[in-house]
Amino acid sequence: xxxxxxxxxxxxxxxxxxxxxxxxxxxxxxxxxxxxxxxxxxxxxxxxxxxxxxxxxxxxxxxxxxxxxxxxxxxxxxxxxxxxxxxxxxxxxxxxxxxxxxxxxxxxxxxxxxxxxxxxxxxxxxxxxxxxxxxxxxxxxxxxxxxxxxxxxxxxxxxxxxxxxxxxxxxxxxxxxxxxxxxxxxxxxxxxxxxxxxxxxxxxxxxxxxxxxxxxxxxxxxxxxxxxxxxxxxxxxxxxxxxxxxxxxxxxxxxxxxxxxxxxxxxxxxxxxxxxxxxxxxxxxxxxxxxxxxxxxxxxxxxxxxxxxxxxxxxxxxxxxxxxxxxxxxxx
Amino acid sequence: xxxxxxxxxxxxxxxxxxxxxxxxxxxxxxxxxxxxxxxxxxxxxxxxxxxxxxxxxxxxxxxxxxxxxxxxxxxxxxxxxxxxxxxxxxxxxxxxxxxxxxxxxxxxxxxxxxxxxxxxxxxxxxxxxxxxxxxxxxxxxxxxxxxxxxxxxxxxxxxxxxxxxxxxxxxxxxxx
Numbered sequence: 001x002x003x004x005x006x007x008x009x010x011x012x013x014x015x016x017x018x019x020x021x022x023x024x025x026x027x028x029x030x031x032x033x034x035x036x037x038x039x040x041x042x043x044x045x046x047x048x049x050x051x052x053x054x055x056x057x058x059x060x061x062x063x064x065x066x067x068x069x070x071x072x073x074x075x076x077x078x079x080x081x082x083x084x085x086x087x088x089x090x091x092x093x094x095x096x097x098x099x100x101x102x103x104x105x106x107x108x109x110x111x112x113x114x115x116x117x118x119x120x121x122x123x124x125x126x127x128x129x130x131x132x133x134x135x136x137x138x139x140x141x142x143x144x145x146x147x148x149x150x151x152x153x154x155x156x157x158x159x160x161x162x163x164x165x166x167x168x169x170x171x172x173x174x175x176x177x178x179x180x181x182x183x184x185x186x187x188x189x190x191x192x193x194x195x196x197x198x199x200x201x202x203x204x205x206x207x208x209x210x211x212x213x214x215x216x217x218x219x220x221x222x223x224x225x226x227x228x229x230x231x232x233x234x235x236x237x238x239x240x241x242x243x244x245x246x247x248x249x250x251x252x253x254x255x256x257x258x259x260x261x262x263x264x265x266x267x268x269x270x271x272x273x274x275x276x277x278x279x280x281x282x283x284x285x286x287x288x289x290x291x292x293x294x295x296x297x298x299x300x301x302x303x304x305x306x307x308x309x310x311x312x313x314x315x316x317x318x319x320x321x322x323x324x325x326x327x328x329x330x331x332x
Numbered sequence: 333x334x335x336x337x338x339x340x341x342x343x344x345x346x347x348x349x350x351x352x353x354x355x356x357x358x359x360x361x362x363x364x365x366x367x368x369x370x371x372x373x374x375x376x377x378x379x380x381x382x383x384x385x386x387x388x389x390x391x392x393x394x395x396x397x398x399x400x401x402x403x404x405x406x407x408x409x410x411x412x413x414x415x416x417x418x419x420x421x422x423x424x425x426x427x428x429x430x431x432x433x434x435x436x437x438x439x440x441x442x443x444x445x446x447x448x449x450x451x452x453x454x455x456x457x458x459x460x461x462x463x464x465x466x467x468x469x470x471x472x473x474x475x476x477x478x479x480x481x482x483x484x485x486x487x488x489x490x491x492x493x494x495x496x497x498x499x500x501x502x503x504x505x506x507x508x
Contacts, residue, residue: 011466012466012469014439014469014471017472040462041382041466042380042466043466198459199462200458203458204453204458206455212453226450227450229450281444283441283444286442286445315444316448317448
């Protein structure tokens with residue numbers, strides 16, 4: 001049986017302390033700039049806050065993973081170098097990278113730092129993963145959420161590093177690190193600026209009948225009826241009219257969250273080393289609830305017992321959940 | 333109780349009137365003291381708010397006879413109880429049931445989940461709302477209890493009473 005580390009999100013120092021106290025084995029977080037893929041207003045850590053967070057986590061036996069998982073635009077690599085330098089100085093346990101240049105820089109300039117390959121690298125084949133391991137010394141890959149458990153089991157046999165999979169949160173089916181949908185409307189990049197549907201471009205319009213329209217950069221993404229559950233205002237989860245679907249339909253994905261609670265045992269048996277909970281943009285309440293629930297579930301499984309884990313649907317997007325590709329590639 | 337029945341009502345409640353103005357007069361001295369104390373004890377809030385310190389937020393607890401006007405400017409803090417027909421133009425607005433808003437302030441509820449379930453409405457500048465949410469979420473402990481503690485046992489009794497009074501109409505996760 002693999003270790004089944006629980007990797008938990010933190011958007012603020014207080015959320016990090018909450019995650020550690022709730023039983024996280026490791027917490028991942030980022031700086032207040034474009035070096036990470038959750039560069040949202042008011043979120044993330046200053047260098048001093050990260051230093052204090054590392055001390056707090058280490059004092060309680062937890063690790064801190066620094067997300068530097070965006071792609072530096074040409075000629076603007078200094079921010080990523082500086083972030084890596086700070087991470088090394090304050091003693092983070094690993095850096096999560098996507099860009100080869102960032103990986104190469106850290107491998108050379110900070111050889112003592114453990115590297116994890118972000119889901120933003122979209123490495124889903126043994127060949128791609130082995131390349132990152134061979135050239136940059138990557139010790140763990142965070143797999144895209146597009147693989148079945150059978151495929152994960154096979155990949156595990158063919159790679160020399162640990163596997164981390166998402167178990168809860170954003171369903172994330174776009175080819176991560178390659179998705180430019182937001183850029184077309186807002187001019188800001190998910191992959192280089194760290195902002196998918198930047199809040200500055202989002203608008204919610206309430207109608208007299210209780211319906212709500214969500215807009216991104218002036219374009220309607222969805223219109224939720226008075227009694228309909230809502231989702232994030234991302235283009236990939238928008239509902240659109242088309243000549244062949246005049247009633248409106250979800251062209252890419254639906255507002256729904258991944259929840260692999262019933263599959264934890266199978267994932268462990270497939271060789272997954274670490275379970276990742278998505279949601280650095282979510283609240284402490286979310287962190288406390290989800291981390292506590294999965295902590296208990298993982299401990300039950302480690303003790304050879306069945307894990308009962310339900311009641312998380314209230315925290316899911318659109319109040320709907322799926323096991324996605326992990327169960328079948330015909331989930332829609 | 334069904335989810336639909338617990339959702340916030342479509343129409344604005346209690347637009348103004350004598351009751352609203354009296355309630356504002358009663359609440360205002362307490363609000364002024366509370367916002368000053370919270371700002372004094374949690375200065376890091378303002379760093380996370382950034383330029384939105386000067387945004388006019390309208391916070392609308394739908395069951396109360398007034399809404400709140402918040403401008404979290406450390407140089408000139410405003411938290412004002414205001415009749416709904418006298419509110420200033422809102423840079424950003426947040427609307428929901430009183431207890432939900434209280435629990436969001438205290439990070440006892442998840443704002444995204446409340447938004448997904450349609451129990452929380454936001455309008456105006458979304459970035460301002462996100463910044464305020466993240467700033468409040470980084471505060472350790474309960475802001476509501478800090479505020480209640482300022483007024484000793486009567487303050488704590490009033491907070492407990494408010495929680496009891498409004499809890500029975502709060503929506504619950506349906507567990508599906």
